[in-house]
Amino acid sequence: MKATGNDPRAVSRGLGRGGILVVTAIMALGLASPAAADTFPGNYDLRLADDAIQTYCLTSTFFLEEHKVVPEYAMYWLDQTTQMSDMSQGTCVNSTDAKWYDANLPAGIRGERVCIVVGDIPSVCDRSNITLDFAELDIGSLDWEDRRKTACHELGHSVGLNHHSSGAEGCMLSGEVPSADVQWRRYTTHDVGHINAAY
């Protein structure tokens, strides 16, 4: 299975919080990164995660093992295909960056990411709640792929990505995966460039 994006082993790890502040300040001045043909962060709150290490937990809403592996998949591939790192915290704590929920979402919503805690830094979201609705994701075909695509999608929002941010394929597409191809479960090279420039 070929991962989309830069080789995570060939580049240094994240900048840390101070680095993010610098990058954010640069972006705020309109000096976009080389990868930035579009806006980044392009999620609707225009905020980055607080640093390159994405701590995460699965809340008590997860019961089924086949569901628990889905957020793990997304976190793993964020770590493997970008300069960000994933770090499981087991138990959710106040400082956890990404709290995953297994829930019944209404009105055809497959997954949701909400910035739930903001701190003193205007360009940063300190914590995101990420929710997956497996019943909605399992409508139609390619359920295994759909689950992982949406987990990748919502995690992407939490680190700053928008829908179709590159105009190309990747997990930031809305709705069902068009095929079982791995590209729909990964960030595009363009999106990886944004992430790596910011973290």
Add this chain to the structure above:
Amino acid sequence: MLTFVAASLLVGYVVGGCGGGSGTSNLNSDNLDDFVAEIRRGADVDYTPIKDAADAVERADVIVVGTLTNVRDGIAIHGEDGLWNEMLTLEVSVEDVVIGRALAPTDPIVVQVFSSAVVDVEALRASLPKERVILLLDEITDWSPFAGARFTYPDGIDGETRLFTPFSDGVVFDGTEGPVNMLVDPADLADGWAGDSTFEVLIDRLVAATHPN
């Protein structure tokens, strides 16, 4: 504050009748742009897109046309792991009901929409758009996101209130240059839905879809 945007359509019901134009002028788009930009902040969803008017009628419990009259705090939902989401309340004066007439005209309609800690309710209130809006709604009166979810209600809403939530691509304003979707970008709309028509044509399509041949 945290907002898991809710729209509470506390209905100022005007008239039944489907699909007619009101003659409302398409002004105030500065407000509409500001409102849309603010209400989206911090909540991003992946959703099953509405394919076309027929799909909208098939999936929605209620479709109404109206105008927003107020925005305020909404419902908060907690679980064992803390706060899951909060909501905003939008109050809407309903002009037409395309489907869902089983809702009595005097019934309040309360709609929940996802939002975030980033949204400024005062900014939303200051930019409340005057444009007419189509809302495709899913009833969530008995809905609970997960076992053990606890609901905290704002003034005027309680456990007896009938609750609705809009489809992500199902809140469409009558913008100056065409329909404006409140929660998603035009590029995310299905080709057959809301992207290639005027507001009035969209209503006509929805009405027509309620009476398939």
